Amino acid sequence: MNIDNSKISKYSDEKLLELSLKNIDYFSLLVIRYKEKFFYYLKRFAGFRNDEIEDVIQNSFIKIYKNLNNFDPKLKFSSWAYRIVHNEAIDEIRRQKRNNLPLLPELEIPDEETNLSEELDIKLEKEKVLKTLKELKEDYREILVLRFFEYKDYKEISDILKKPIGTVCTQIDRAKKQFKDKYQKYVK
Amino acid sequence: MLNNLENKIIKKIEKEKLKPLSRSFFVFKKIIFWILTSIFLLFAGLSLSVMFLIIKHGDWDIYHFLGSSPGAFFLKAFPYFWLLGVLVFLILTLIKTKKADGTYAYPFIYQSIIGTIIVVILASGFYLSGMSQKTETSLSSNKLYRKANYIRSSWENPEKGLLAGTLEIKNNQFILKDFSEIEWILISPNNDFIGKELLVNNDKIKIIGEIKINSEKNEFIIKEIRPWKCGCPHCAKMEGSCSACFDNNTCSQDNSCKAEKMK
Numbered sequence: 122m123n124i125d126n127s128k129i130s131k132y133s134d135e136k137l138l139e140l141s142l143k144n145i146d147y148f149s150l151l152v153i154r155y156k157e158k159f160f161y162y163l164k165r166f167a168g169f170r171n172d173e174i175e176d177v178i179q180n181s182f183i184k185i186y187k188n189l190n191n192f193d194p195k196l197k198f199s200s201w202a203y204r205i206v207h208n209e210a211i212d213e214i215r216r217q218k219r220n221n222l223p224l225l226p227e228l229e230i231p232d233e234e235t236n237l238s239e240e241l242d243i244k245l246e247k248e249k250v251l252k253t254l255k256e257l258k259e260d261y262r263e264i265l266v267l268r269f270f271e272y273k274d275y276k277e278i279s280d281i282l283k284k285p286i287g288t289v290c291t292q293i294d295r296a297k298k299q300f301k302d303k304y305q306k307y308v309k
Numbered sequence: 310m311l312n313n314l315e316n317k318i319i320k321k322i323e324k325e326k327l328k329p330l331s332r333s334f335f336v337f338k339k340i341i342f343w344i345l346t347s348i349f350l351l352f353a354g355l356s357l358s359v360m361f362l363i364i365k366h367g368d369w370d371i372y373h374f375l376g377s378s379p380g381a382f383f384l385k386a387f388p389y390f391w392l393l394g395v396l397v398f399l400i401l402t403l404i405k406t407k408k409a410d411g412t413y414a415y416p417f418i419y420q421s422i423i424g425t426i427i428v429v430i431l432a433s434g435f436y437l438s439g440m441s442q443k444t445e446t447s448l449s450s451n452k453l454y455r456k457a458n459y460i461r462s463s464w465e466n467p468e469k470g471l472l473a474g475t476l477e478i479k480n481n482q483f484i485l486k487d488f489s490e491i492e493w494i495l496i497s498p499n500n501d502f503i504g505k506e507l508l509v510n511n512d513k514i515k516i517i518g519e520i521k522i523n524s525e526k527n528e529f530i531i532k533e534i535r536p537w538k539c540g541c542p543h544c545a546k547m548e549g550s551c552s553a554c555f556d557n558n559t560c561s562q563d564n565s566c567k568a569e570k571m572k
Contacts (some may be wrong), residue, residue, distance in 0.1 A: 140327060147320060160311055175311060182318045189329040193410060266530040294428035 134198035138191050142189055152182055155199075158271070160205050166266045167210045181206040200280035203273075205282055207263070214259075249307040256303050261296035268293055276304070342409065349402040350424070354431025356394030359443035361432065363388040366539045367460045374470050374517070375463060385506060386459040400426055421532065442547060446538045450513075465517050467493070472529055473515040474535065476508060479572065483508060485516065485529070493529045504534030504543060513537035 134151065139147035156178055163174045166201070184205050192201055254262055267273045267281060275293075279286045321327075364387075372382035402424055406412045412420060435441045448454045455461040464473035465488055475489035476495075483495040495516070507514055515535040521528035538545035 132453060142346060149315035149319050152318055156311050156314050162436075171354065178311070178314065179318055183321065183327065186318075186322055187330055188335075191330070191335040192334040283361070283408045285414055285416045287416055289395060 132230065135192075135194070136203075138189060138192055138198055141186070144185075148186055150158060151185075152197075155202060159203075162206065162266065162271055163210055164255070165270050167264050168206075169210075169213065177206070177209050180271075181209045184209065196280050197277060200273075200277045203267075203271075203277075203281045204283070226267070249304065253300055253304045254308060257296065257299055260292060261299055264289065264292050265296045267298060319521050330356065339410075343406070346402055346405050349405070350427055351431060353395050353398035353402065353428045354400060355444060356391045357428055357432035358435035359445050360388045360391035360395060361436060361541050362441045362445060362547070363391065363458075363460070366541070368461075368463075368515070368535070368542070371460070371463060371471060371517075375466070376469075386572045388458065390454075395428065397430055418549075432482070436547070439547070442538055442540060442545075451536065455510050465489070467520055467529060470517055470532075471515070472518065475511060475513050478508070478510045485514070491527060493527045494529050495531050497531045502531045502533055504536075506542075507534045507536055529530040543568070 128172065130151075134154070135153050137147050137154075141151065159178050160174055163169055163177055167177075169177065181202075184195070185202055188205070192198070238271075254265065264278065264282070267278050273281065275289050276284050278284075278289045278293075282289070337417060367386065367388075369379075369383070369386070375382065377385070403420060405415070406420055406424070432441075435444075447496055449458075449461055455465070464471045466472075467487070472485065472487060472493060474485045474493070477484045477486060485493045485495055487493060502518075504514075514537055515532055516529065517533040517535070518529050518531045521530050535542045536545040540547045
């Protein structure tokens with residue numbers, strides 16, 4: 122089946138999800154739309170290697186596909202999909218812990234185009250941020266990544282992590298405080 | 310990186326012939342979830358109602374037969390078994406609902422308060438409908454349950470004047486078969502004891518009295534008979550204490566309550 126890409130780009134995620142139930146080709150469009158977002162999310166939150174990330178994303182999308190009929194229309198598709206990716210990542214982290222594999226080996230923030238001196242400053246800054254993130258509790262790291270790297274609002278974070286909004290606010294505050302305390306160490 | 314990931318995923322879906330699970334499967338899963346949660350709540354409610362029944366109608370007055378102080382007896386005889394039941398089932402409910410769709414958005418403290426209120430309402434229903442009494446009575450035939458319930462096991466102490474078992478009337482003789490299958494001949498030299506009306510063949514009863522000394526047989530002198538069921542010590546109703554039961558004219562064995570009150 123041929124899909125008119127110009128038309129499809131205007132479709133909402135929820136519309137694509139609905140169409141995916143009838144034609145699997147629409148599902149590949151959802152994958153295209155989200156694969157990079159999930160890649161960076163997993164990189165920042167869990168610091169998996171690229172091949173591990175690919176596996177986690179693949180498994181997550183398979184799960185999303187099998188659970189298409191379980192999508193709650195009261196949620197945003199992205200919140201629902203992030204929740205599945207998040208759960209897959211947690212499973213992978215647990216699996217690695219069980220097998221005593223090193224965690225967070227490659228936590229990184231993707232590069233942007235800059236000149237050489239700016240690039241150096243940014244690189245140093247990134248290193249500090251990454252080291253700090255790495256030292257945070259898993260709960261705090263995931264919530265900071267969702268809020269400040271994925272730009273999710275409180276309601277979306279609440280839906281992704283299945284936590285009340287009040288708890289999300291409190292955890293963000295605590296995570297920020299912990300981040301700040303640990304970050305000071307690197308600034309000094 | 311991630312090149313053609315969409316193709317890999319689609320190929321995998323097609324190769325493994327994966328299909329989205331049907332809507333009815335998820336509906337069924339949700340129904341099972343809520344049925345299980347309701348069962349946990351019902352068990353928590355039932356446990357609370359039996360706990361309340363034992364606290365209100367347990368034989369708290371028998372402490373002196375066991376040479377115990379009221380406080381020490383209360384600590385020993387508190388229905389911990391049922392308290393544990395309440396806690397376990399309530400915690401199981403809360404664990405299940407904490408991250409459930411539709412409930413995760415509510416703070417855990419609200420979920421706990423609402424869960425507790427539901428359990429209290431259910432417990433009231435079980436208590437008022439007599440379900441707690443039926444449950445406690447049917448479980449009391451179980452040896453392990455009696456062991457876990459200090460008041461119940463206290464009635465298996467004939468040497469301390471507390472005896473329980475099933476009554477059999479043979480040749481105008483009252484025989485009590487206790488839970489160790491030992492037969493006791495019940496005697497009352499002056500025929501003066503409370504609860505005569507409870508001497509019904511094949512009924513379980515509790516007896517306060519003493520072992521007849523210098524007797525070759527197992528003979529037990531009756532001072533008072535109580536119904537096996539938890540409730541008014543004379544008619545096993547649950548309206549209140551013995552005197553309240555008598556004052557309200559609800560005791561079906563008025564004479565026993567009256568005699569008790571006169572003591």
